[in-house]
Amino acid sequence: MRFSLVRAAALIVLLSGAAAAGLQIVSPDxxxxxxxxxxxxxxxxxxxxxxxxxxxxxxxxxxxLRATGMDQHKPAGRGGAISGSVAVAPAAPxxxxxxxxxxxxxxxxxxxxWDFWSSxxxxxxxxYDVPPGEYYVFFLSEGWSYDTQVGTVxxxxxxNTTQWPQATKVTVTEGGSASGINFDxxxxxxxxxxxxxxxxxxxxxxxxxxxxxxxxxxxEENEILDSGRTLTYSVQTDAxxxxxxxxxxxxxxxxxxxxxxxxxxxYPNTGD
Numbered sequence: 724m725r726f727s728l729v730r731a732a733a734l735i736v737l738l739s740g741a742a743a744a745g746l747q748i749v750s751p752d753x754x755x756x757x758x759x760x761x762x763x764x765x766x767x768x769x770x771x772x773x774x775x776x777x778x779x780x781x782x783x784x785x786x787x788l789r790a791t792g793m794d795q796h797k798p799a800g801r802g803g804a805i806s807g808s809v810a811v812a813p814a815a816p817x818x819x820x821x822x823x824x825x826x827x828x829x830x831x832x833x834x835x836x837w838d839f840w841s842s843x844x845x846x847x848x849x850x851y852d853v854p855p856g857e858y859y860v861f862f863l864s865e866g867w868s869y870d871t872q873v874g875t876v877x878x879x880x881x882x883n884t885t886q887w888p889q890a891t892k893v894t895v896t897e898g899g900s901a902s903g904i905n906f907d908x909x910x911x912x913x914x915x916x917x918x919x920x921x922x923x924x925x926x927x928x929x930x931x932x933x934x935x936x937x938x939x940x941x942x943e944e945n946e947i948l949d950s951g952r953t954l955t956y957s958v959q960t961d962a963x964x965x966x967x968x969x970x971x972x973x974x975x976x977x978x979x980x981x982x983x984x985x986x987x988x989x990y991p992n993t994g995d
Contacts, residue, residue, distance in 0.1 A: 802836075802895065805860060806902045807902065810908065812908070815914070820842045822865040823839075824863045826862075828858060830857070836850040854895070860880065862876070862906045875910070875970040911972070913971050914971065917966050917968055919965075930982055931959050937953050937978075
């Protein structure tokens with residue numbers, strides 16, 4: 724089986740020659756701010772970290788409930804609401820989705836209300852049944868670890884800041900609705916466009932393929948990190964054998980794929 728990479732949305736730089744042992748995912752804007760410096764954290768930041776661990780754990784079950792229509796996340800007639808829209812630039816390629824949560828945090832960092840958001844479900848969100856008070860509203864993206872600094876987008880407070888002190892508080896009243904609490908987020912990831920072919924050079928159409936990306940460390944003689952640091956994606960190819968893999972964190976990687984009843988193969992077309 725053979726597969727090849729093609730350029731996708733100007734985010735993929737394919738490396739060649741002796742100096743290029745992997746593929747590099749780069750951002751249109753090389754320097755991206757992070758949600759929070761990794762210095763001494765305040766009490767409320769620690770609270771946020773602890774709570775987001777649980778929220779991130781719940782992503783899969785929440786998505787499943789929404790998909791089956793069994794989710795009962797509906798207004799209960801108490802408290803107030805916070806609503807708005809979410810936009811991400813650059814947008815994800817067609818057919819690729821990622822998730823996030825919008826959180827209403829009190830002044831101590833505790834979650835008073837939340838809503839699940841997915842890029843394939845439209846831009847609108849609404850937090851119901853939020854107790855009256857003033858809140859920091861925070862967008863938390865699904866990421867590659869429990870570190871709140873790392874995610875598919877740069878996590879951000881309303882209004883357009885990555886820092887607690889600069890965040891704009893949102894006031895919720897009993898029975899009221901705080902609308903227009905919008906997020907314009909910056910992507911923190913890239914995507915890899917792949918074409919998968921069989922040994923006869925024919926497209927491997929409509930087939931589930933497992934892709935694995937291994938972080939590449941050029942200073943460590945092509946060392947592949949342990950499996951705990953790898954990223955895995957299971958994606959179905961289209962009729963032309965094409966598929967988009969991602970979101971992928973910015974960086975340089977080895978990439979392999981494996982289809983059913985086929986051996987694992989690394990880009991570009993090697994088993995080693």
